[in-house]
Every structure is written in structure tokens, then in C-alpha cells.
Amino acid sequence: MATDSVTDLFEEHRSVLMGVAYRMLGRVVDAEDVVQEAWLRWSGSDHGQVREPRAYLVRITTRLAIDRLRHLQSRREAYVGPWLPEPCVTEFGPTVPDTAERAVLAESVSLAVLVVLESLSPLERAVFVLREAFGFPYSEIALTLDRGEAAVRQLAGRARKHVDAGRPRYRVDPAERRDLTERFLAAATEGDLDGLMSLLAPDVRLIGDAGGKTKAPLRVLETADKVGRFLYSTAATAVRTAAQVEIRFVELNGAESAYILIDGKPDSVFQLDAVDGRVQNIYIVRNPDKIAALAR
Numbered sequence: 001m002a003t004d005s006v007t008d009l010f011e012e013h014r015s016v017l018m019g020v021a022y023r024m025l026g027r028v029v030d031a032e033d034v035v036q037e038a039w040l041r042w043s044g045s046d047h048g049q050v051r052e053p054r055a056y057l058v059r060i061t062t063r064l065a066i067d068r069l070r071h072l073q074s075r076r077e078a079y080v081g082p083w084l085p086e087p088c089v090t091e092f093g094p095t096v097p098d099t100a101e102r103a104v105l106a107e108s109v110s111l112a113v114l115v116v117l118e119s120l121s122p123l124e125r126a127v128f129v130l131r132e133a134f135g136f137p138y139s140e141i142a143l144t145l146d147r148g149e150a151a152v153r154q155l156a157g158r159a160r161k162h163v164d165a166g167r168p169r170y171r172v173d174p175a176e177r178r179d180l181t182e183r184f185l186a187a188a189t190e191g192d193l194d195g196l197m198s199l200l201a202p203d204v205r206l207i208g209d210a211g212g213k214t215k216a217p218l219r220v221l222e223t224a225d226k227v228g229r230f231l232y233s234t235a236a237t238a239v240r241t242a243a244q245v246e247i248r249f250v251e252l253n254g255a256e257s258a259y260i261l262i263d264g265k266p267d268s269v270f271q272l273d274a275v276d277g278r279v280q281n282i283y284i285v286r287n288p289d290k291i292a293a294l295a296r
Helices: 003-025 028-043 053-076 099-108 111-117 122-133 138-145 149-166 174-189 193-198 224-241 288-295
Strands: 200-209 245-252 255-262 265-275 278-285
Touching: 003 028, 003 053, 003 122, 028 053, 053 122, 053 138, 099 122, 111 122, 111 149, 111 278, 122 138, 122 149, 138 149, 174 193, 174 224, 174 245, 174 255, 174 265, 193 200, 193 224, 200 224, 255 288, 265 288
Parallel strands: 200 278
Antiparallel strands: 245 255, 255 265, 265 278
């Protein structure tokens, strides 16, 4: 096979490989490293023996991601405070025209689902990603993981049950999320505590990820009173001490999010889940390593 054809085939499937690797690892840089390693394996393989390049490339990428995930999990046990995935831009555009397919892809890469996937074993996570997000048949997943099909079906059942128990049981309309996010941020930055509290569900949860590198709660905050007062005090301080606060709206992990810059520098990413018009979950990523790439 000519070098150009080898490269073209890989590039044709790169987006799928990145999708698998990111959902497995939760970090863009780790996913990019895995895909790069997959390219090296692909470029050095005997292409004449490869009947289905897409399946072959996904198999390589998945196995590399499993190895990387096993290494990362030991490091994440020592992570300071709650862990959230690195926000990933997911403006699918015309590449995913089907509404149903777009919804599946968006949910499978959502912050809520990726957080739940962290509690799965690497094999369970791989089966869930390949089956639920990309629709691979059990027979192909079994070949990818070098397991029997019956064992793969058991892994899939356990993973699906665990994810269903942990992910939100509701869908948020994009327009509703945008409107609620704008009102939420306005109340927080304007010091309107009553307005802020009126937007929070009684059992609201706030998950903040700073990785010990900047300020964020070291545990998950729960109840409207605790979450509201924390946001009121931190937002007021930020606005008071900053010369410029800029808020950009961008689709991250399948949902509209607020990307906040303070004095021109990346500060945080906010994403909200809502139920019945009130904020149910708040995800805040402040770890500079996870949001610096968004500036580009």
C-alpha cells in the first residue's frame, strides 16, 4: 500500500480514534498521545493483511487506551480534590447530521457520564464506549479485547447498569441551559444572592476541579445554601479584584458551557445541569492544565 494511502486511511478514521481515546481517558492530551502511538503502530504494520482498517485501528487504539488508563488510575488516586474530565470542544457540525446519533455522541462524552465512567474498570469502560457510543457489535468488541463474546456481554451489562444509576435521568434543552447559565452567571457576578439562590435546586451539587493548583472546593458541595454562598463569595471576590471579566459560550462535552477569562487569562469552565428550570449540578473546571488549550 502506498504511503499516501496509508496516511489517508488513518486520517479518515482519526476522529473516531480520538473519540474512543478521549472517552476512555478523559483528557485530550492523553487521547492525542494514544492516537499518535496508534499511528506509529499502523504505519509499521503489514497493511496487506488488514481487511478492515477501521476495526483494526480502533482495536489498536482501544488496547493502548486501556494500558494508559491503568497507569492513570493509580495517579488519579492521589489527585487533590474532585476530578473532572478535561473539557473538550464538541461542535459536531455537518459531520454528524443525524439528530439521534448526535444525541448519543453528546451524552456519551458529557461530563456527567465521563465522571461515572471513572468508577468502571478499564475493560468495562472500553466495552461501554465501543458499544454505547460507537455501536460496535459484541463480536468485534470481543476480538478487540481478546475476550469471549459472552464475557463481553457481561461486562457491557455491568457497565450499563452502573452508568444508568449514576448519570442524570433527564435531558436539558440547549436553549434552556443557555438561558439558565446566563442568569446564573449574572446573579453570581452582580452579587445578587437572592437571585442566585432562586435558581438553585434544593439538592444542588457543585463539583469543582482545580487539581490543587488554584482555588476550588476540596470536596463536592451539596445543598442550595452551601453552594449559593460559596459561589456568591468567590464570584464577588473575582469581580472586585479583576480589571476585566470575559465570558465566552462554547459547546463543550456536548453541552453549552461558559468559558471564563479573568484579565485575559483562562480562569474556569462552568457547565450546568438543570431540572424543571433550576440548577441541579454545577461542574467547574479550574485546573489550568485542563483549560489552557481552550484559549487556542
